[in-house]
Amino acid sequence: MHGCTNSSPTLNSPCRDAIFHAKPQPPERANKIVLWKVPKEKKMPGRDRASDSPTPASRQVPANYGPLRGSNSNARITGPCGDTMEIWLTVRDGVVERATFTTDGCFHSMRCGSTAAAMAQGVAPEQAEAITPEDVLQQAGSIPSDSEHCALLAVLTLRKAIQQYHETQPADPPAAAPAPQSTNIQPIAFREPPKPTQQSSRQSPQRQAETPEEPSPQTGIRHKIVVLSGKGGVGKSTVATNLALTLAMEGLSVGLLDVDIHGPSIPTMLGLQKERVMQHGNKLVPVDLGALKVMSIGFLLGHPDDPIIWRGPVKMGIIQQFLEDVEWGELDFLIVDCPPGTGDEPLSICQLLDHPDGAIIVTTPQGVAESDVRKSVNFCFKLNLPVLGVVENMSGFICPQCGSEIDIFPTGAGGRIAHDFEVPLLGSIPVEPLVGVSGDEGTPFVRRFPNSRTAKAFAQIAEPILRRATPAPPVSMEG
16 A cells, blocks of 8 residues: 555555544644544435444544535536535645545445545645545445445546546646556546336337437447347357457457446457556547457456446446447447346346347357347347347367367257247357367457358358448349
């Protein structure tokens, strides 16, 4: 842990103790850091719930709570959980002189807001902007896992306030200390998730056109395809990654969006574990691999082993930001890799995509997978999302010695699903040991072994997808 100096945005143990255990200070010592004070006749803002009052400290109000007179920057964000946080800053001579906050949220929201404001005070704006949710959680201490999103809300509000300060400064402000490169979530404000629509038709008619007041952020994305499965472990990420690369190798511009919030594997499969998201203006910039652009929650984690412990509304909020606040640019295809099941993430992405082309359903040959995957097909029908076809993964084992194909699993699940629901069977992908090796090493299989049976299977699957990007030849009018 860094020391509490003007060159670091973190607090040492004495300062941390001061945050949560300091006694009220007399007026003559008000210039020192005092972060919590006991109100005389004032009830703490926020929800009065027993679960929000784990200790007597929850009945205290932070000393840095409330609007800041004479501030030259402030920002307010309402998170997907419904909590609103606002932060005020007074910046003078390149240093955050004072920082205060307010929130209508729970005790943990107040604790995180107070900690973020305290960490920003006394350092350069660029250093305050480098504060991460992990820093806030570490300094605040004892934040339950289901309330860790409060730290994210506090950091995003702080960064938005700093951004607002920079926007109001002259074009050539006095030089300040260089800022450390921030590799975490950028200051993009949360928005309220849209309300789900009720749709029950089994058919897939053209969705009703909308007339938004301003162009949709997805306008530059010509085709949008979601990769789904009701069963985990069937190879959705493998299919999504290699399909995206197959399209990119055909000269198309492709985006790959990983919305598996709790288990993002796309960064590992592409060897991008150390990559971090950068910012351009108010937009997040995806990791650029030339013809392929990639975005994943994995790029926003402080450490690859950090878990994401979020509830549904928070997950929907971040998925919405991945669609609207990422600088995708002009894309021929956006391939979306979803987690298994028919829960929050698949539902959110299907509702938030503007006019998606449809879904590719992934299964394995076993009957235990088939029963769950059928639910995904019905899920698409209920949302009026076209099913582009079914992919049967792990369909036969390719012996690395003799090259023969052996059916080590029961066969035919993909074909039965396609037949029963009257959708195309796009193809069957065999089991090749090097597929797993390539994914672990971060070298996509279709690029590493373009002449293998598996690569040819992906090329076959991509053929009907490619036809969507290729205009039909003109019909000859000659007799």
